[in-house]
Amino acid sequence: IALTLRAVTGLTTAQVARAFLVSEATLAQRIVRAKRKIVAAGIALEVPDAAALPARLSDVRTVIYACYNEAFVSTTGTQDRALGADAVWLAELVAAAFPGDAENWGLAALLASQHARAGARFTVGGDLVRLRDQDRTRWDADLLERGRRPLARAAELRRPGPLQLQAAIAAVHGEAATWDDTDWLQIVSLYELLAQLDPSPIVRLNRAVALAEFLPGRTARLLAELDVLADSLGHYHPYHAARAELLRRLGRPDEAEAADLTALRLTQNDAERRLLRSRLRRHPIGDE
Incomplete structure (x- = not known):
């Protein structure tokens, strides 16, 4: 791959x-x-024989998904919307060519829903905008609908998979008019199902972040769950940024700043670094 x-x-x-x-x-x-x-x-x-193609679809999906992730927030610190559009097109092409594989439709749904938010992901000055702060009037309604249709096709096949569940999570976010309108119960439920199919550290991280939104009173317990993932995700800057957010909510600013500084050291992406620096400026030690 x-x-x-x-x-x-x-x-x-x-x-x-x-x-x-x-x-x-x-x-x-x-x-x-x-x-x-x-x-x-x-x-x-x-080109492999037709009979050999279905067995290779998982790798094809991984390649397309990786391309989109690079487009989503490029290593250069921006987003490559042309590459993102190509990845969406490829995912839809694969789904249409192999319609009996539900995960193909799941990937097509996921990437369309993600790409619908591309216009709100960065400011005019190139700063990264978190999902909670995005101007949702800039989301592409047509692309959101393009995400719902393949998700429905996948559901008809009754063979759930990780990509379909990720697409469903993205669709729930896409239906919320504001951050406060987000259906966190549904998102958490989908993450519970996803964790059963894919109990990877990143899925467990994202599940904990969603749970923190749904059940703020469990923040301390969720932080403990994240701490267990340190060996697996210690090199992954979003892990430390998520820990910083939970630590800040618990009124532990010194530890939160240390976690944000670790995240800052681990990413070379300019937009992500500016976002982390802005968090550090907003929450200097001694201000809480």
Whole structure:
């Protein structure tokens, strides 16, 4: 997959490394090993037989999703809306070509719903805008609808999967007129189902963040749940930013600032760094 992202989609080694949450050096070694394997095994560059295509769809979806994630907030600190639109188109193309796979429709729904918010994701000056602060009048209603239709197609197949559940979560966010109108009960319920299918550390992180919105009184317990993920997500800057948010809510500003500073050190994305610096300016130690 890493080699495909590098050689076929044209993403840089740094961009692919970001997608896999690993260092550039580690990613470069993976690509070298993949190239050597291809040469040693004499693997030809050819279109597989029709019977072999369905088995490869999971990898195809991973490549398309990784491309969109890079477009969502690029390694350069901006968003690449053209790359994002291409990823949405590819996801829809794959779903139409293989309509019997519910996860294909799930990916198409997820990316359309995410891309609908592209116009509100950055300020004119290039600053990243969090979902809670976005001007929802700038969301693309047509794209939101393009996200609902494939989600309905997926539901008809009655084979739920992680991408479909992520798409459903994105759809719930898309239906809320304001942040306060968000149906957190439904989002938390969807995350509970997602965690059963994909109990990865990132899913557990996102579930805890959603629960903190739905049940503010459980913030201390949720922070403890995040602390358990430190070994897995210690290199992942959104993890430390999420911890900072919970620590701040618990009235622990010193620890919150330390977590934000760790997040700042872990990202080289200019827009993300500016967002973290703005949080530190808004909540200097001693102001609470």
